[in-house]
Amino acid sequence: MSHTSTKRRANGxxxxxxxxxxKLVGLDIGYGHTKIAMHDGTRHLFPSAVAAIPPxxxxxYGAPVxxxxxxxxxxxxxxxxxxxxxxxxxxxxxxxWWILPQYRALLQQAAKVVPPQSVVVTGLPLQAxxxxxxxxxxxxxxxxxxxxxxxxxxxxxxxxxxxAYGQSDSLKENQKIAIVDIGTRTTECIAMAGRENLPTHSAxxxxxxxxxxxxxxxxxxxxxxxxxxxxxVEGVIRREREIRAQGRGYDPQAIDNRVSHxxxxxxxxxxxxxxxxxxxxxxxxxxxxxxxxxxxxLFPFLKTYREGAVLLPEAQFANALGFLDIAAMMAPEELxxxxxxxxxxxxxxxxxxxxxxxx
Ligand SMILES: Nc1ncnc2c1ncn2[C@@H]1O[C@H](COP(=O)(O)OP(=O)(O)OP(=O)(O)O)[C@@H](O)[C@H]1O
Ligand SMILES: [Mg+2]
Numbered sequence: 180m181s182h183t184s185t186k187r188r189a190n191g192x193x194x195x196x197x198x199x200x201x202k203l204v205g206l207d208i209g210y211g212h213t214k215i216a217m218h219d220g221t222r223h224l225f226p227s228a229v230a231a232i233p234p235x236x237x238x239x240y241g242a243p244v245x246x247x248x249x250x251x252x253x254x255x256x257x258x259x260x261x262x263x264x265x266x267x268x269x270x271x272x273x274x275x276w277w278i279l280p281q282y283r284a285l286l287q288q289a290a291k292v293v294p295p296q297s298v299v300v301t302g303l304p305l306q307a308x309x310x311x312x313x314x315x316x317x318x319x320x321x322x323x324x325x326x327x328x329x330x331x332x333x334x335x336x337x338x339x340x341x342x343a344y345g346q347s348d349s350l351k352e353n354q355k356i357a358i359v360d361i362g363t364r365t366t367e368c369i370a371m372a373g374r375e376n377l378p379t380h381s382a383x384x385x386x387x388x389x390x391x392x393x394x395x396x397x398x399x400x401x402x403x404x405x406x407x408x409x410x411x412v413e414g415v416i417r418r419e420r421e422i423r424a425q426g427r428g429y430d431p432q433a434i435d436n437r438v439s440h441x442x443x444x445x446x447x448x449x450x451x452x453x454x455x456x457x458x459x460x461x462x463x464x465x466x467x468x469x470x471x472x473x474x475x476x477l478f479p480f481l482k483t484y485r486e487g488a489v490l491l492p493e494a495q496f497a498n499a500l501g502f503l504d505i506a507a508m509m510a511p512e513e514l515x516x517x518x519x520x521x522x523x524x525x526x527x528x529x530x531x532x533x534x535x536x537x538x
Contacts, residue, residue, distance in 0.1 A: 201294055201296035201297055201298075201513065202217050202293070202294050202297045202298075202513075203218035203297065203503060203510060204217050204218070204293050204297045204298065204300070204325075204327075204502075204503065205217075205300055205301075205338065205500060205502030205504075205505075206289060206299055206300070206302075206321070206325075206499065206502065207496075207498040207499040207502060208227060208282070208285055208286070208289075208301065208302075209335075209362050209363055209472075210227060210271055210272060210362060210364040210365070210387070210389065211226065211363025211387075211472065212224055212225065212226055212227055212363070212472065212495065213226075213227050213285050213289060214495065214496050214499040215289055216496060216499040216503045217292075217503070218503060218506075218507065222496065223289075223292050224495075224496075225259035225260065225288065226260060226262070226263060226410055227281075227285055228258070228259060228263050228268060228271070228410060229258050229262050229268065229269045229284045229285065230256065230265035230266075230267045230269065231256050231267050231269065232254070232255040232256065232257065232267070233267065234253075246291075247261055247262075247288070249284050249287035249288055250287075251280045251283050251284050251287065252280060256280070256281070256284040258284050258287075258288040263410040263411065264406065264407075269281040272363075272364050272389065274306075274307075275307070275313075277303070277307075277316065277317050283320065283324065286320060286321060286324040287324055289325065290324055290325050290326070293325050293327075295325070295327075296327070296328045297325065297327050297328060298327070298328055298329045298330075298509060298510040298513060299321055299325055299327045299329070299330050299331075300330075300331045300332075300333060300338070300502035300503070300505045301317065301321055301331075301332055301502060302332065302333050302334060302337070302338055302498055303317055303332055303333075303334065304334075304335055304367060304383050305334045305335065305367050305369065305381060305382070305383035306383040308332070308334040308335075314332045318330045318331075318332050329509065331509060334367070334369065334381075335360060335362075335498050336367035336368070336381075336470075336498070337371070337376060337501070338498035338499065338500070338501030339358050339369070339468065339470045339471075339491065339498050339501050340356060340358055340369065340468075340501060341501035341505055342491065342498070342501035342504065343356065343466075343468045343470075343489075344356075345500075345504055346491065346492065347466075350465070350466065352373050352374075353372065353373040354372075354373065354465040354466070355370065355372045355463055355464045355465055356371050356465060356467075356468060357369070357370055357371075357461050357464040357466070357467045358370075358371065358467075358469075359468070359470070359471075359474070360470050360471040360474075361387065361388065361449070361469065361470075361473030361476075362387045362471045362472065363387045363388060364385065364387040364389055365383055365384065365385060365387050366383075366384045366387060366449055366452075366471070366473070367381075367382075368381060368382045368384065368452070368453065368456055368457075369381050370457070370464070380456060382452070386445065386448055387473055388442070388445065388472075388473035388476055388477065389409060391438055391441040391445060392409035392410070392412045392413050392416075395409075395412045395434060395437050398437070399412070399429065399434075403422070403424035404424070405424050407422060412434060412438070415431050415434045415435075416434065416435065418431070422434070438476070442476050442477055442480060445477060446477045446480030447480075449477065450481060450484055453484055454484075460485050461484070461485050464485075466487070466488075466489065467484065467485040467487075467488045467489070468488070468489050469481065469482075469488060469489065469490045469491065469494070470491040470494040470495075470497035470498070471495065471497070472495035474490055474491075474494045475490075475495070478490040478494075
């Protein structure tokens with residue numbers, strides 16, 4: 180797997196020819212993080228955390244709405260970092276959360292950076308994707324809230340396939356690839372034969388990494404006598420924040436060790452399911468690819484599943500970047516004015532049904 184692929188040109192600087200409105204957009208709204216990749220190379224990532232601000236009398240006189248706030252059904256909502264550890268935070272670990280107000284809040288936050296009239300490709304977990312009602316609902320929501328020109332909904336891991344294909348010089352168009360996208364709540368195991376998804380060899384598992392962080396957060400809440408949010412634990416693992424109580428920071432190494440112990444056990448669960456789905460070493464597949472933010476945590480324990488298994492660069496953004504590639508294929512006319520590009524010759528065709536569901 181090459182980082183300097185000839186198939187993909189790096190997402191470079193914003194083009195001077197960029198149009199004021201309308202972009203190609205890959206949008207991956209995960210249970211843990213919302214990832215947005217745009218054709219001019221811009222990326223956005225924010226926690227898919229939403230908290231409601233209960234109405235108060237002040238609001239009746241028009242309280243200001245901050246940059247990280249949106250209004251859903253007349254209720255102000257905080258979206259992203261500030262919602263973490265907020266007492267009125269919505270729970271998003273729900274199987275049908277795209278019908279809930281918090282999903283709309285995330286889309287409204289995304290709408291602040293996605294220009295109207297964009298071509299948007301987004302995803303759903305495989306289990307939800309197979310239900311046409313879910314696809315339609317998400318497509319219509321995205322279309323109306325982002326004021327998109329066209330929307331296409333794909334299974335989440337399929338995005339990663341297009342990204343992996345663009346990254347590799349050695350992959351051929353018709354080869355079989357197995358993709359393991361380890362997310363917050365789900366692990367998507369996607370089998371592709373070229374652009375075709377093999378449904379009988381694909382599975383959406385409710386096995387992510389969030390409950391690891393939940394477990395550690397619960398343990399720390401007891402120990403530190405204050406409520407610790409799972410995102411705080413995750414922030415420590417990424418060395419982006421520290422957990423403080425009584426004026427002191429908690430030892431990050433102790434948190435690493437505990438998470439690592441739980442991660443090894445979770446990797447075993449996933450390996451077991453991979454063996455059930457694809458066999459002991461996935462012999463039918465040319466390549467086994469790991470992605471999703473959870474792969475950063477679990478790949479060290481899972482790479483022995485198959486010799487030559489790959490952890491995609493930018494694992495957490497793999498779906499969003501692949502969705503962007505699909506958008507570029509769906510709307511090549513946008514590329515003429517909106518360089519830089521993602522694919523040149525040799526890209527696989529659109530996923531099946533792309534035109535049928537593009538709105
Ligand atoms: N470098 C890293 N080290 C450790 N954990 C990481 C790293 N990068 C991301 N993660 C964690 O991996 C988890 C999964 O991230 P990801 O954004 O792929 O999930 P998601 O797409 O929101 O979830 P789902 O696919 O289940 O909807 C998150 O909890 C994230 O914080
Ligand atoms: Mg995901």
